[in-house]
Amino acid sequence: MAGKFNLRKLRVVLWVLVAFITGGVALLSLGSRLAPVSAVEAIYTKPFSLVNQNGVAVTEADFLGKPSAWFYGFTHCPDVCPTTLAEMSAILEALGSDADRLQVVFVSVDPERDTPEIMKDYVDYFDPRIIGLTGGLDQIASMAKDRHIFFEKVPLEGSDYQMEHQATVQLVTADGRFFGTLATEEGFDVRLAKVRRLIND
């Protein structure tokens, strides 16, 4: 009787051990799968040299140390760009005093037409806290390449042209790592929740 009881006890102990080991192995493999994500390359630390809407020269260092939200567009854009900037302004408003913990940056992918003055007028209309960047096309192009941002000039009739460009807002951690994106179709509450997660990260 006693022997049988002990055997049963041993069997339970063994199964518990098996469970622990299985769980441990699962956690380890999950950990190794998560590892590359947390070690994602800090692409937003790559160097650039542009000018802000006040004509002041800025580099990548000016945007590190605080989470940021980046949008790449142009002012000759009737819908996607102004809508996105209006949405970012609504996010800043909804964040209240927490808005201090986020930098919102609008980079022109059409620097040939978007001068700092035009950028100032444009971003100030939506929210003076939004930073507008423009500068040399080569600098914009290398920044976009470093950050895996697509843009392309598309000729129209005559000398006119349009820009095709990344339409999602890129969320970036204080140490320059890609955190996620915001898209218009997600709805305001989802976008706000993502931004809150970024600034509380």
Added chain:
Amino acid sequence: MKLHFALALIGAFAAAPVAAHDFTIGSLYVDHPMIEEAPPNAPVLGGYLSIQNMGDTDDRLIAIESSAAEKVELHQSTVTDGIARMLPLADGLLIPAGEIVWLDNGMHAMFVKPAQRYRAGDEVPATLVFEKAGRVDVTFKVEERSTGGGSSHEGHGG
């Protein structure tokens, strides 16, 4: 509380004039042409409207003319896989018999190089040119841009 009441009042007044703003030419019914307010020196403005074809033959919106801009182009913008693209509607916009077509959320009239700054509340004159129905003068009302935030209604956008 006070603020909410004030906002509700503003909302009620702001919503009112939107109601009756339409134009008819033959069997085409053009409803609520509007332009989203843009930054002071914005080089382009996006215009939106809907057209209902109550007749039994198809028609086509082939152009929009306006003294308020250097030119007006009909465009289709799309966002596919996160990339925004814009194409001219080269053949205009088909308005099939018995259907409603929205120039909205993607399809838009782009007013290039506006003659002046237009603010919410302003009216912008324009002429819609249809292949069969001919020309009709309309006014695009300038309205605030929807941000999708708070309790404001989601209307035109894109």
